[in-house]
Amino acid sequence: MRFSLRYRYRSRALAATAALVTVASLATASLTPQASATDRQAAAVQAGPAVEDDGADCAVPDPGASPADPKLPDPFRKLDGTRISTTSEWRCRRAEIREQAERSVYGQKPAKPAGVTGTVSSTGITVNVTDQGKSAGFTAKVELPSGSGPFPAVVVLGGLGADTATIKASGAAVVNFDPYTVGREGTPRNNKQGAFYSVYGSSSGTGLLMAWSWGVSRIIDVIEQSGGSLLKADATGVTGCSRFGKGAFVAGAFDQRIDLTMPIESGSGGAPVFRGIPGESGGQPLSSAYSEQPWLGDAFGSFTGNPATLPVDTHEIVGMVAPRGLFLMENPHVDWLSARSGSVAALGGAEVYKALGAGSNISYWSDVQDGTHCAARSEWKGPLQQSISKFLLNTGTAPGVFRVSPRKSGDLSAWKDWQTPVLTGVGDPDDGGGPDDGSDATCTAGYRTVQSWSGGFQGEVSIRNNSSNTALTGWTVGMTLAAGQSISNLWNGVNTGTSGPITVRNAPWAGATAPDGTTTFGFTATGSPTTPPGNLTCA
Template sequence: MRFHRYRPRWVVAVFVALAGLTATILPQAGAAEVVPLAEHNGADCNVQNPGSPSSNSMLPDPFLSNDGSRITAASEWECRRAEIHEQAEQYAYGSKPAPPDSVTGTVSSNSITVNVSDNGRSSSFSASVSLPSGTGPFPAVIVYGGFGADTATIRNSGAAVISYDPFSVGREGTPRNNKQGAFYSIYGNTSSTGLLMAWAWGVSRIIDVIEQSGGNILSADATGVTGCSRYGKGAFVAGAFDQRIALTMPIESGTGGAPIWRGVNSESGAQSLGSAYGEQPWMGDAFGSYTGNPNGLPVDTHEIIGMVAPRGLLIMENPHIDWLAARSGSVAALGGAEVYKALGAEENITYWSAISDGNHCAVRNEWRAPLQNYIQAFLTGNGTPNGQMQIASNKAGNLSQWRNWTTPTLN
């Protein structure tokens, strides 16, 4: 199945709407009607080759186009985003293939099946479904591994929970030259694409099947994604690389997730880039050349956050475990929030690391209210987002130390 391609009127409509949005803008006051989102709305943009990247210890300017000019209008963001998309694939995660030749499957009240064919090869996987009380169709949150997320609050807020086993799509414990799972059955076990992007591909195929299902059980235009720890890394990448995802909620994602790559190697106690790259083939193979020299990367995670903008983003981090690099995470959030600010969507991003419980992947009282608020704003359509920056004082990064660019007012 193939999806809608980007049309300029979508860009214009999105940035005049300051209310919450799903895969289409929610019908709230001030919102504009738009055509449905696609997996990658900037796929038709003419992305210029910027040449070999130069070393830069500061965070790259998210508003600086490959041709050396800075964008000045909101209508230019989609193609600038496409440039970041391509750099992130090439240098960090590996390629996410275009939508496959065929995606079929079923949606029931307790399961989703997915069958994919592309390039003459096929694979299948499934996910379980848990519906909230009430009458559907329901929005849904795809929960990586069924682990670490506050699934009770998700359901109580009116959204279904789709429990997704990412290992069925990209298995951990495999060498880089013999990757396994549904993604690699189609694209080859020596693919240079890392597990995080393979898992994101699986999320996109689940959304394909929901779209095909007719919307009797699950809404085709209101999907979120979440997960904790390695699954938080996965949720972060999935939300960045599929613009149909209305709400992205990574939890304690650590190195390889939200924290800036330029910061983690020097953050006391944080997992290094080399350690994260070697622990599992999460990142794309090309990233291995930069684990000791992240300054050579032309992209960083504040721009991956920018790829999510202006859609809903709730980043939850744990400052009590040094390994998780929460200080670098706060810098990423502050930097990415500048993209939201430029697009007039500051309320659509929340970062929360001010928590009392230091246990890894615990369900926390501090996160319950923002979780409910964002589900209501971006999935059920009966709320307004209340963006916040609740940063733990012991892991508070300083964005001014990491940037030499300013945030434009995009016309």
């Protein structure tokens, strides 16, 4: 497999880059003149791009042949063999992952078509596309919440996704999109049908998941053009379950305008790591997912028997969503769905979120009681509401929770031989990449839930050295555990107290922290993981 200059590189990419610069400028305009460069970089990261693909101008080098590797690829290692060290480098590293994923897994997602027009009303959206001398169109239905707009919009693929009643009750509109109008199932690979293939050819090597992703992007184009009087152009989400969960996962990864991605029970070809599925008892084989429908790109067929030869894996697709909101929901009761491999993908992708200072922006929940496929579950309602509030309404805090079912709990350490780097240009590790809480403080502490189970959870606290030129020689963190929570084990630190207000000072080997660097301590605790420890301080 050979790569040269990124094949999506076109003159319109320059306009996309200019738009990105404008967004970053707006994001940092509200900061005071005294704000640090780190604060400004972090604010730009949190704002996110207002374009479909902010790395369209990145040149992707030729990596040569990809050697087989049973471990998950290092998401931080560039194709030239070096590792990224700053948040700004992630943009083009993400572009490398994107192109590798298109070439080997999904097929190409074309750049924005030459012409996209349509309408938005309180009941529906029309989309008309013209590109390469061909045209096609499709529609979607709109359901508005109560109240007055404009409203955020969540695109629901195929009528199956996160609970629409909860979405509307949270203040967001539902856009019901039939993916089959864009990429139809039940067709052979050499004669694919639907709006996407009417424009780009029935023999296109692009699979249905990417075609559906393209359809979601064209809906967003029309919402943007509508002026935002009914639906907000800068607050969109996407969700789907089962095959439509696969589509939602791909849509969120490949369009950076999507603020919240919520795939449910996506199974083989969705979120679960490809390398893990062959060893997962009862999981749908990759060959089956490839042949059941033309969901995946034609090129993926050569990897179904040996996914270790893939140049990418889905933990990196999870990373492509970062630092935007992501809520992965899985069902451990149906072996076919490969939830153990899904937890590995989530944990691996969470390392990208963590490196970008956005650890709380990803949530994962597979610890559910009801095993019915694509059921609306009470366990997911709270974090769903929180996610919509945080990422679509800009209120409240992200759930930042990992509830991994003990039935299907993956071990990330068994799948990776790389370490997560400390990237310069990161803000408070707990607030999604924004400015540090109290920039005059020597250090800042942030919390994330690593995983949880019935009656307990594992937490991690990151300690960031706010100085750009002086190393920390030691630290003390204060935090308050919620009622009923009690620490049972703690590492890299020495705690005073196990419940309520506690303090943790560094263990002798964990005190030194480089300028702009980060260290961590972890713990396990009994009690409900729903309320994370609060009142974090660092000195």
